[in-house]
Amino acid sequence: MKLPILLLSTALVTLAHAAADALPSWADSASKKAIVEFVGKVTTQGPHFVPPAERIAVFDNDGTLWAEQPLYFQALFVFDRIKALASAHPEWKEKEPFASVLRGDVKSALAGGEHALLEMTIATHAGMTTDAFEQTVREWITTARHPKTGVLYTGMVYQPMLELLAYLREHGFKPFIVSGGGVEFMRPWAERVYGIPPEQVVGSSIGLSYRLEDSKPVLVKTADAIFIDDKAGKPTGIQRQIGRRPVIAIGNSDGDFEMLEWTTSGAGPRLGMIVRHDDATREWAYDRESTIGRLSRALDEAPQRGWHVISMQHDWLVIHPPTR
Amino acid sequence: MKLPILLLSTALVTLAHAAADALPSWADSASKKAIVEFVGKVTTQGPHFVPPAERIAVFDNDGTLWAEQPLYFQALFVFDRIKALASAHPEWKEKEPFASVLRGDVKSALAGGEHALLEMTIATHAGMTTDAFEQTVREWITTARHPKTGVLYTGMVYQPMLELLAYLREHGFKPFIVSGGGVEFMRPWAERVYGIPPEQVVGSSIGLSYRLEDSKPVLVKTADAIFIDDKAGKPTGIQRQIGRRPVIAIGNSDGDFEMLEWTTSGAGPRLGMIVRHDDATREWAYDRESTIGRLSRALDEAPQRGWHVISMQHDWLVIHPPTR
Numbered sequence: 001m002k003l004p005i006l007l008l009s010t011a012l013v014t015l016a017h018a019a020a021d022a023l024p025s026w027a028d029s030a031s032k033k034a035i036v037e038f039v040g041k042v043t044t045q046g047p048h049f050v051p052p053a054e055r056i057a058v059f060d061n062d063g064t065l066w067a068e069q070p071l072y073f074q075a076l077f078v079f080d081r082i083k084a085l086a087s088a089h090p091e092w093k094e095k096e097p098f099a100s101v102l103r104g105d106v107k108s109a110l111a112g113g114e115h116a117l118l119e120m121t122i123a124t125h126a127g128m129t130t131d132a133f134e135q136t137v138r139e140w141i142t143t144a145r146h147p148k149t150g151v152l153y154t155g156m157v158y159q160p161m162l163e164l165l166a167y168l169r170e171h172g173f174k175p176f177i178v179s180g181g182g183v184e185f186m187r188p189w190a191e192r193v194y195g196i197p198p199e200q201v202v203g204s205s206i207g208l209s210y211r212l213e214d215s216k217p218v219l220v221k222t223a224d225a226i227f228i229d230d231k232a233g234k235p236t237g238i239q240r241q242i243g244r245r246p247v248i249a250i251g252n253s254d255g256d257f258e259m260l261e262w263t264t265s266g267a268g269p270r271l272g273m274i275v276r277h278d279d280a281t282r283e284w285a286y287d288r289e290s291t292i293g294r295l296s297r298a299l300d301e302a303p304q305r306g307w308h309v310i311s312m313q314h315d316w317l318v319i320h321p322p323t324r
Numbered sequence: 325m326k327l328p329i330l331l332l333s334t335a336l337v338t339l340a341h342a343a344a345d346a347l348p349s350w351a352d353s354a355s356k357k358a359i360v361e362f363v364g365k366v367t368t369q370g371p372h373f374v375p376p377a378e379r380i381a382v383f384d385n386d387g388t389l390w391a392e393q394p395l396y397f398q399a400l401f402v403f404d405r406i407k408a409l410a411s412a413h414p415e416w417k418e419k420e421p422f423a424s425v426l427r428g429d430v431k432s433a434l435a436g437g438e439h440a441l442l443e444m445t446i447a448t449h450a451g452m453t454t455d456a457f458e459q460t461v462r463e464w465i466t467t468a469r470h471p472k473t474g475v476l477y478t479g480m481v482y483q484p485m486l487e488l489l490a491y492l493r494e495h496g497f498k499p500f501i502v503s504g505g506g507v508e509f510m511r512p513w514a515e516r517v518y519g520i521p522p523e524q525v526v527g528s529s530i531g532l533s534y535r536l537e538d539s540k541p542v543l544v545k546t547a548d549a550i551f552i553d554d555k556a557g558k559p560t561g562i563q564r565q566i567g568r569r570p571v572i573a574i575g576n577s578d579g580d581f582e583m584l585e586w587t588t589s590g591a592g593p594r595l596g597m598i599v600r601h602d603d604a605t606r607e608w609a610y611d612r613e614s615t616i617g618r619l620s621r622a623l624d625e626a627p628q629r630g631w632h633v634i635s636m637q638h639d640w641l642v643i644h645p646p647t648r
Contacts, residue, residue: 053521130563174523187567197377198567199498199523208563210556210582217586219563232534239454239532239543241565243511243522258534262541 022167025160025318031273031310035164038271042247043171048269050247052172057248058202058238058259059161061179061186063293064252064275065194067156069284070147071106071292074181075117077140079106081124098123113291118226121182126206126223129213130184133221137188151320154193158275159318165194173248178202178238180230180255184221202237204229234259247271253293260298260307272307274298279313346491349484349642355597355634359488362595366571367495372593374571376496381572382526382562382583383485385503385510387617388576388599389518391480393608394471395430395616398505399441401464403430405448422447437615442550445506450530450547453537454508457545461512475644478517482599483642489518497572502526502562504554504579508545526561528553558583571595577617584622584631596631598622603637 026032042050062068082092082101092098097116100109110116125133146156165175177186177196183203190196207225211218229237235258238246249256249263252275264272277293278285287295302309312319350356366374386392406416406425416422421440424433434440449457470480489499501510501520507527514520531549535542553561559582562570573580573587576599588596601617602609611619626633636643 053515056523176523183564183567191377199380199500199565201567205564208560210559210586217559217582217589219559219586235534235541235543236532240507240529241523243507243525258541262534262543265541 022170023160023163025163025316027315027317029311029315031308031315034271034273034308035167038248038269039168039171039173042269050269054244054247055168055171055173056242056244056246057168057173057175058178058242058246058250058263059165059175060251060253060256060259061177061181061203063277064250064256065157065161065177066153067146067158067283068293069286071110072117072181073146073153073156074121074185075110076144076147077137077185078117078120078124079109080140080144081136082120085124110291118228122206122223122226125182125184126221128221129218130208130221131218133184134188137185141189154189155320157193157321158316159321160316162194162321165196168248169195174200176200176202176238176242176246178229178234178249178259180204180228180233183229202229202241204233230255232258235262238262249273250275251298252277253295254297255293257298257301260305264305264307272305273310274302274307275310276312278311279316279319281313282319283312346494347484347487349487349640351639351641353635353639355632355639358595358597358632359491362572362593363492363495363497366593374593378568378571379492379495379497380566380568380570381492381497381499382502382566382570382574382587383489383499384575384577384580384583385501385505385527387601388574388580389481389485389501390477391470391482391607392617393610395434396441396505397470397477397480398445398509399434400468400471401461401509402441402444402448403433404464404468405460406444409448434615442552446530446547446550449506449508450545452545453542454532454545455542457508458512461509465513478513479644481517481645482640483645484640486518486645489520492572493519498524500524500526500562500566500570502553502558502573502583504528504552504557507553526553526565528557554579556582559586562586573597574599575622576601577619578621579617581622581625584629588629588631596629597634598626598631599634600636602635603640603643605637606643607636 023032041048059065062072079101082098086092086102092102097109097112097120141153144153145151146153168175175196177190179186181203183201183205186203187198187201190201191198205227207222209220209222211220227233234256245266246263247269248271249260250273251259260272264270277283286293287299347356365372383389386396403425406422410416410426416426421433421436421444465477468477469475470477492499499520501514501524503510505527507525507529510525510527511522514525515522529551531546533544533546535544551557558580569590570587571593572595573584574597575583584596588594600619601607610617611623
């Protein structure tokens with residue numbers, strides 16, 4: 001009977017080690033404590049136990065799992081697509097907001113706010129097959145580089161969040177992305193970078209049309225059926241695709257307010273967290289006045305709603321993965 | 325070292341036993357052989373290996389996982405809802421197709437075909453919160469009984485398909501329902517009956533509106549954003565919610581044609597199967613002339629497309645679970 005005892009003691013040591021070390025990039029502060037306590041509580045038999053099938057955790061993407069400055073990265077992808085497609089669209093030279101993008105004037109291009117961004121997104125994405133779009137995203141994400149840091153965009157992910165995703169998975173959680181970004185912009189790399197498979201990515205979308213091209217079926221992206229997975233769209237997207245209220249929701253902006261509200265107003269234990277960008281040295285510092293990732297109401301109401309505010313400056317020992 | 329060897333040999337015996345016994349309700353015919361050979365091929369290292377993350381299997385529901393005669397069961401649910409809500413809708417006494425339902429005249433109620441069914445579905449589902457709707461479905465599915473057999477509708481599921489779902493899961497597949505039925509009609513019981521969690525159910529849907537009621541957030545079903553997950557809507561629903569082309573697709577009607585076409589035209593090994601209702605003794609026999617579950621084009625093209633036709637009469641030793 002020596003072998004089983006040896007195996008058992010090894011297993012116990014491994015478990016203890018894993019618990020201590022699962023979140024090494026998180027400071028030993030209130031945020032880490034809240035996570036570890038919550039996970040311990042819902043995975044232990046007792047009054048707060050949550051069965052594995054109900055352990056749904058939803059994460060915003062832009063500003064929560066990866067950076068979002070100086071602009072949402074998909075906006076930079078759209079700008080690159082406008083430049084790539086410009087020769088086929090001579091009218092864009094005279095037509096705003098496309099003309100501003102082609103002149104390199106980002107500020108004017110975005111003067112129309114989210115509406116302008118949506119218009120450019122649809123103009124560059126609609127008409128492509130899903131296969132061609134996926135290929136285009138794959139090429140861009142493995143070659144394009146962040147304008148400030150010069151690293152690949154996938155190197156702009158947050159190391160503490162990668163550890164949190166792994167920690168939750170180890171404890172039987174199923175993490176989903178629930179993002180205002182395009183679902184088909186995220187899926188081609190979310191599995192490799194975050195370990196989140198395509199079916200666990202919820203995002204904004206446009207229509208799809210099924211047809212035959214050279215007698216091969218294709219799905220073509222269309223300019224109708226526009227779904228914006230932001231603000232009240234997030235609980236809608238969660239219900240539509242997941243069909244179960246999450247027990248954990250983590251975001252970083254007022255666009256995540258309703259997702260946090262919907263999640264944490266469910267019965268039983270729920271965890272809501274907000275990543276606060278307050279580290280101007282290692283990342284960016286912005287909240288109420290920012291057009292990207294504006295955080296105001298959710299910050300004000302966090303205490304009364306029991307939402308934990310994660311300080312990037314104080315709670316994260318490391319921001320990005322060491323090799324990228 | 326005796327213990328490990330004993331464990332290993334037990335494991336091998338268990339594996340062999342499981343392989344032999346995993347599909348006991350399937351006759352040793354071409355259909356069972358096709359399933360076992362396909363699963364063996366894609367789960368064995370070699371040229372046809374499919375990584376676990378890509379082992380997506382999609383199943384139609386009505387007529388594939390459970391029966392669909394004399395009417396789609398959700399239509400019978402809608403009729404019951406019309407009767408339950410009639411006192412709040414005095415106008416239905418004079419208004420078709422509602423008036424026919426209230427008179428018990430199913431044939432006239434369905435004279436308008438799918439359009440009439442959609443109208444009745446929206447009229448009875450829209451305006452409810454998702455929580456209230458779920459509760460209503462749960463009550464109905466645990467109390468209402470099939471008009472011919474007198475058993476609960478969940479007793480009308482097909483035993484060979486329950487075995488197939490378990491067999492696929494054991495081999496690392498993730499089974500999804502992709503049905504023309506309402507996604508929120510299936511989710512409340514699909515996990516208990518099929519072992520398929522809500523996030524793996526793709527179906528038709530209407531809109532959702534997020535709002536506060538007595539300062540509690542709710543999602544209310546709305547009469548817009550109608551998505552019909554049937555015919556070309558099935559590949560669309562698959563792409564929207566799963567985001568990856570399946571490797572196995574199983575249906576039973578021409579409504580599944582595009583799902584089978586989309587699945588089996590992908591590169592690498594793919595398995596397409598059609599359940600043929602040809603057992604008038606133990607179930608029902610219908611195909612080309614049926615308004616419910618019409619099977620004509622998919623049957624004609626099955627041989628050239630390499631789709632396997634499952635004969636309920638010959639391939640299934642048992643139709644429904646023994647206790648129900």
